[in-house]
Amino acid sequence: MWKPKDEEPGGVSPVRPEAESTSIPPLAAIGLAGEAGDLLAVAADHLGRPPAELVLRLGILSPDDLQQRLASLWDLPSLSGATVDLLDRLAPRWEGELALALLGDAAFRRQRGLVIALNAPLHDLDRRLPQLLAARRLGLTVYLGPMTGRHRFVIWDLGDFRLDMVVKAASGQDGLAVLARQRGPGPAEFYRLLANRYGLDFASPGDLRSCRLEGGPISPEVARRAPVAFARLADDRPVILCAPRIGRIEADLHRVLTEHRLHRPVVLCPPRDLHRLVREAAAPEVLRRDLTRLDRERPALSARRTPSPSLRFSLALWLLALAVLAAAAPLVFIHLGLALTMVGFLSVGLVRFFAARAMGLQPPRAFRPPRDPPVCSVLVALYDEADMVPGLVGALERLRYPRDRLELRIVCEADDRATIAAAEAALAGLPHGEVIVVPDGRPRTKPRALAYGLAFCEGAMVTVFDAEDRPHPDQLLRAAQAFAEGPSDLGCVQARLVIDRIGNTLQKQFAIEYAALFDGLLPFFARYRLPVPLAGTSNHFKRQALDEVLGWDPWNVTEDADLSIRLVRAGWQIDLIDAVTLEEAPRRFTPWRRQRSRWIKGWMVTWLVHMRQPWRLWREVGPLGFAVIQLYFGGVVLSALAHPAGVMLILFNLLGIWPVLIGGDPLSDTLMACAVLNILFGYGASMWLAARSLAVRRRFALSGAILWMPVYWLLVSVAAWGALFQLIARPHHWAKTPHEPHDRPDGEPLGSIIPKGWIGWLKRRFGGRRWSG
Numbered sequence: 001m002w003k004p005k006d007e008e009p010g011g012v013s014p015v016r017p018e019a020e021s022t023s024i025p026p027l028a029a030i031g032l033a034g035e036a037g038d039l040l041a042v043a044a045d046h047l048g049r050p051p052a053e054l055v056l057r058l059g060i061l062s063p064d065d066l067q068q069r070l071a072s073l074w075d076l077p078s079l080s081g082a083t084v085d086l087l088d089r090l091a092p093r094w095e096g097e098l099a100l101a102l103l104g105d106a107a108f109r110r111q112r113g114l115v116i117a118l119n120a121p122l123h124d125l126d127r128r129l130p131q132l133l134a135a136r137r138l139g140l141t142v143y144l145g146p147m148t149g150r151h152r153f154v155i156w157d158l159g160d161f162r163l164d165m166v167v168k169a170a171s172g173q174d175g176l177a178v179l180a181r182q183r184g185p186g187p188a189e190f191y192r193l194l195a196n197r198y199g200l201d202f203a204s205p206g207d208l209r210s211c212r213l214e215g216g217p218i219s220p221e222v223a224r225r226a227p228v229a230f231a232r233l234a235d236d237r238p239v240i241l242c243a244p245r246i247g248r249i250e251a252d253l254h255r256v257l258t259e260h261r262l263h264r265p266v267v268l269c270p271p272r273d274l275h276r277l278v279r280e281a282a283a284p285e286v287l288r289r290d291l292t293r294l295d296r297e298r299p300a301l302s303a304r305r306t307p308s309p310s311l312r313f314s315l316a317l318w319l320l321a322l323a324v325l326a327a328a329a330p331l332v333f334i335h336l337g338l339a340l341t342m343v344g345f346l347s348v349g350l351v352r353f354f355a356a357r358a359m360g361l362q363p364p365r366a367f368r369p370p371r372d373p374p375v376c377s378v379l380v381a382l383y384d385e386a387d388m389v390p391g392l393v394g395a396l397e398r399l400r401y402p403r404d405r406l407e408l409r410i411v412c413e414a415d416d417r418a419t420i421a422a423a424e425a426a427l428a429g430l431p432h433g434e435v436i437v438v439p440d441g442r443p444r445t446k447p448r449a450l451a452y453g454l455a456f457c458e459g460a461m462v463t464v465f466d467a468e469d470r471p472h473p474d475q476l477l478r479a480a481q482a483f484a485e486g487p488s489d490l491g492c493v494q495a496r497l498v499i500d501r502i503g504n505t506l507q508k509q510f511a512i513e514y515a516a517l518f519d520g521l522l523p524f525f526a527r528y529r530l531p532v533p534l535a536g537t538s539n540h541f542k543r544q545a546l547d548e549v550l551g552w553d554p555w556n557v558t559e560d561a562d563l564s565i566r567l568v569r570a571g572w573q574i575d576l577i578d579a580v581t582l583e584e585a586p587r588r589f590t591p592w593r594r595q596r597s598r599w600i601k602g603w604m605v606t607w608l609v610h611m612r613q614p615w616r617l618w619r620e621v622g623p624l625g626f627a628v629i630q631l632y633f634g635g636v637v638l639s640a641l642a643h644p645a646g647v648m649l650i651l652f653n654l655l656g657i658w659p660v661l662i663g664g665d666p667l668s669d670t671l672m673a674c675a676v677l678n679i680l681f682g683y684g685a686s687m688w689l690a691a692r693s694l695a696v697r698r699r700f701a702l703s704g705a706i707l708w709m710p711v712y713w714l715l716v717s718v719a720a721w722g723a724l725f726q727l728i729a730r731p732h733h734w735a736k737t738p739h740e741p742h743d744r745p746d747g748e749p750l751g752s753i754i755p756k757g758w759i760g761w762l763k764r765r766f767g768g769r770r771w772s773g
Contacts, residue, residue, distance in 0.1 A: 067146055071144045078144045078145075079146065082175070086166055087115065089175075089197075090158075090161075090176065090194065091156040091157055092193070093155060093157075093197075096153060099155045100153060103140075112159075114156070114157060115156040116140055116154075117143040117145040118144055157196070158193070159193050161179065161185050165185075176246055176247070177246045177431065181403075181430055187270040187431065188204060188270050191243070191269060194244070195268040198268075200242075200265075200268050201239070201266070202269070203241065203268070205269075207234070208241075211231050213230065213231050213281045214232060214238070227245055227252050227256075227271070228242045228243075233267075239266070241269055242266050242267065243268070243270060272434050286452060287439060291451050291554055293551070294550040295555075297550060298550065300612055301566060301610075303555040303562065306605055307608060307731055319724070319728070333645065341643055341645065341675070342674070342679075343638060344636075344642055344643070345681065347630070347634070347635030351635070352516070352689045353685035354524065355520050355521045355524035355689055359520055359693070364578040367474065367478065369474075370484045373402060374480060375406075375460055376401060376459045376462075376480070377409060377461070378465060379453045379464050379465075380392065380408075380409070380411065380466070381446045381449035381453065382412055382419050383416055383419065383446075383449075383736060384418075384736065384738075385467040386418040386421070387422075388741055389467075390741075393433070395469065395470040395471065396465065399476050400476075401476040403431075406432045406476075407432055407458065408427070408432055408433040408434070409434055409453050410433070410434075410436070411452065412437055412438065412449075413437075413440075413449070414440050438453075443555055443732045443733075443734070446559065450559070451554055454546070454552075459543060460542070461540060461541070462541045463540045464536075464537055464539045464541075465538060465581070469581050470582040470583075471495065471538060471579070471582075472579045472580050475538070475580075475581065478579045479495075479579070483542055487573060489571060490572070491544075492534065492542065493576065494518075494574065495539075495577055495579045495581050496576060497514050497537070497538060498511075498518075498580050498582055498697065499583055506586070506588075506589065506592060506712075507587065508702055508708075509709065510585035511702055512694065515694050515697060515699065519693040519697065526575045526576050528624070530624055531564060531632075532564055532576075534560040534563060536559070536560045537581065538581040539560065545572045549570050549572075557598050557602040557732065558598070562606045562610075565610050568625060569610075569620040570620075591737055593719045594735040594737065596716060596723075597719045597722040597726060598737075599723075600636075600720045600723035601723035601726050604724070604727050605731060610629065617629070639682070641724065643714065643717045644714060644717050690709070691706060694706075
């Protein structure tokens with residue numbers, strides 16, 4: 001087989017054309033021998049063209065086939081046309097004589113990231129092969145480029161990127177976006193290469209920290225859309241900062257260089273750092289306008305002044321009066337509790353009875369991903385959740401949604417440095433992910449963080465997740481399908497929450513409660529277009545609907561319940577989708593109680609807000625909607641508060657301690673029978689709904705734990721009374737629920753449904769009887 005000479009004459013420069021001489025390989029060397037090869041050789045000699053060029057022109061071999069044969073002949077690695085195109089779009093390059101001259105510079109040759117390629121022009125191979133061989137002797141790897149390449153001899157500088165990253169990215173779609181997501185080099189290196197590629201300056205994240213923007217206050221609309229900003233660097237030099245968007249790099253740069261240059265140098269920087277700088281400048285306007293908009297424009301629907309000081313004082317007096325009544329006339333107090341228990345259990349039982357009765361096996365909606373899904377902004381508000389961030393980002397990255405139409409925004413409080421650092425590290429290399437830092441202020445709640453983050457989102461669909469969530473990979477696509485195929489007034493869809501990793505009885509009760517809610521009660525509400533109380537996570541909103549109702553109320557600690565009622569009042573419909581989000585329940589009683597007290601306190605505030613003008617609420621949601629709000633929010637709270645007193649009176653009557661005597665034994669027996677039947681109806685309807693809901697998910701292993709529901713409801717009563725006291729003392733305080741990473745080893749006892757402090761007392765009281773839970 002023919003091979004070029006590789007001897008180096010002593011004393012000759014390794015980069016001069018005269019260093020060696022060789023010739024184009026004969027046709028036999030590339031597999032074309034015999035009469036056909038002889039005929040091609042005669043034609044090439046007659047035309048004065050290389051034979052290999054005629055092979056290409058006549059279509060005897062494809063360019064890729066000829067490239068592979070030449071690469072094998074000269075023992076060279078090769079670069080595909082897609083790889084060369086991606087290198088041209090990303091990295092600075094030197095061509096021809098300049099590239100040859102740079103090879104003579106020892107300092108230049110020592111740079112890492114150099115890619116040297118010899119491209120197609122076959123008539124020039126005689127003159128370029130010596131440089132090829134000389135470069136190989138200098139320890140440099142030389143690649144054979146495609147036969148249709150534009151540059152004869154070219155050098156690219158990839159910086160911290162490796163060539164294998166480029167080759168892998170070029171094999172798929174949107175190679176630049178793939179490279180921008182590389183976690184190793186990172187976005188800063190990616191945009192530094194782009195700056196060098198287009199001959200522009202580059203500002204690192206450190207440079208931007210001492211940079212200040214010009215032009216006065218910035219509106220949120222400008223902050224979330226503009227890829228450019230007028231600024232002054234640390235040396236007071238005026239520049240135009242530009243962060244071209246992936247997929248629109250050439251278009252953004254062309255626009256900046258032709259329309260916005262204004263005699264200022266253009267400086268490239270990573271989009272995430274430019275957005276952070278612009279957000280900081282826009283923060284005062286967002287805090288002034290967006291976070292107070294509901295209170296300014298529709299104060300009757302804002303929880304900022306709910307409960308009012310006079311109402312809080314009245315509630316305190318009522319509690320004091322109840323305490324005096326319980327001490328002075330305990331029997332009267334317990335009778336009052338029994339009456340309220342009957343009302344509360346009747347409302348709870350009726351809602352759950354009709355929901356269980358309406359349940360049926362409905363075929364799931366056929367999954368058809370939309371062809372043109374909208375831009376989706378995913379918001380996750382975190383506080384003191386540094387350990388949860390890696391698992392959360394991993395779960396969100398498993399979502400199947402076009403990355404050029406996805407915005408992932410993790411919203412953190414300004415003083416939560418650990419979570420900010422963890423989020424920055426987890427989102428490194430993800431162009432669609434950013435960390436939004438909420439300035440200090442009151443109230444410090446999740447809805448305030450969401451309202452602040454929403455101001456910097458562009459998506460037509462807005463999704464909310466929590467720290468512990470693991471959504472189904474198709475959940476965003478199913479939500480987009482629901483909006484595309486649903487009615488025009490569909491404003492929100494709720495995914496179904498399922499509790500997994502169940503380790504104790506308390507978590508079993510939580511899982512049963514969620515099954516009854518998301519597979520029984522909420523589908524019943526949605527089917528009859530009744531108000532659907534949203535969960536605090538896995539909500540997917542149409543941005544138009546969210547803006548129309550002025551977003552989340554920063555002062556309501558159950559922003560989900562409040563927002564669902566405001567959506568219905570504004571004429572928007574809420575539905576459920578056949579997609580699941582896995583969650584974990586609190587393992588211990590204290591975190592569970594704090595979370596449940598916050599929920600019930602929020603329901604109280606939500607009921608008070610929307611009952612300020614009951615006639616208007618009736619008109620906007622209709623009679624059935626009004627009844628559902630009273631039964632769901634009012635009934636649940638009332639039954640939870642009165643439940644212990646009613647149960648105590650029934651037990652005392654059955655034990656003969658405090659018999660119910662109202663005018664005679666028949667009347668007492670009738671009243672007691674009604675009370676017992678009422679409570680049994682409430683329990684029975686709830687257990688029936690729970691059993692049917694568990695059957696939908698085929699979670700039959702949890703069915704036995706349904707019998708613990710009465711004990712669980714007593715614990716809910718404990719949380720409800722705590723919520724009532726918090727409503728008076730701290731109505732807008734957000735009790736944070738701690739979470740544990742999904743992959744945390746199970747190294748501590750699971751506990752039981754009974755709080756730890758009570759277990760010791762029960763053991764002492766009943767002689768050490770074992771509570772298995």
